[in-house]
Amino acid sequence: MTVATGRRPRRVLQDALPAVLIFVAAIAAWEAFVAVFKIPFYLLPSPSVIVQAFRANMPVLFEIGFYTFREALAGFAIGCGAGVLAAMLASRSPGFAGLILPYAVASSSVPIIALAPLAIVWFGIAQGSKIAIVTLMTFFPTFISTLRGLLSVSPQSLELMRSYAAGEWPTFVKLRLPTSLPYMFNAFKVSTNLAMIGAVVSEYFGGPQKSLGVYIVSNNAIFKTREAWAAILVACALGLAFYFTVMVAERLVMPWHVSTREG
Secondary structure, eight states: OOHHHHHHHHHHHHHHHHHHHHHHHHHHHHHHHHHHTTOOTTTSOOHHHHHHHHHHTHHHHHHHHHHHHHHHHHHHHHHHHHHHHHHHHHHHOHHHHHHHHHHHHHHTTSOHHHHHHHHHHHHOSSHHHHHHHHHHHHHHHHHHHHHHHHTOOOHHHHHHHHHTTOOHHHHIIIIIHHHHHHHHHHHHHHHHHHHHHHHHHHHTTSOOTTSHHHHHHHHHHTTOHHHHHHHHHHHHHHHHHHHHHHHHHHHHHOTTSGGGSOO
């Protein structure tokens, strides 16, 4: 084992330790706050009570969690895939880029609570409307970031490719695409959070009982906040797993990038 390989686990531990300590301190403060002020569980359950509710309802929570996660994953795949393709077209056509960019900027100012009811009218109360919301939320960030990456190639690199008589396609594959990958994966990582948020929040406005958003709203309405918080815990866990999966894929796809090198 090389020295660099041996340093990697130590560095990962050092990077993760502050976040772990802050998390543990926050959970302990939350537990103490509820105990000291004797806050009723239906107003704010303690972390230990939430964990108990999670363990008691684990089969149901996993079922509804993966139902909602499938919506998030489908919308993520469609939205990010379409965003990358649109950015590729826009990088070759300034007119197309100028046409779609204002919509990309405007979409970021439209709250999801305004779109979710309309999506239910257009696509139905089942998974279609939730996938549509997630697709919209992930498309424009991916499009903007990928387009920026495709256009960020230095003029010197382009001149070098032309000096080798490289055509448009070799230039795209060997220069533009590798340059855009860091921007693309940054958008993918942001979109994992947007996908879970869009899927869960859009379910607040209607959906089957076997979905996280409906489960949270229905339990909160009858003051079963322990169960609602347990569902929120599942949503957070799925969102983190989704994010780290994309991060691992980033390291596998571009190990040459500075963000994946060892210090």
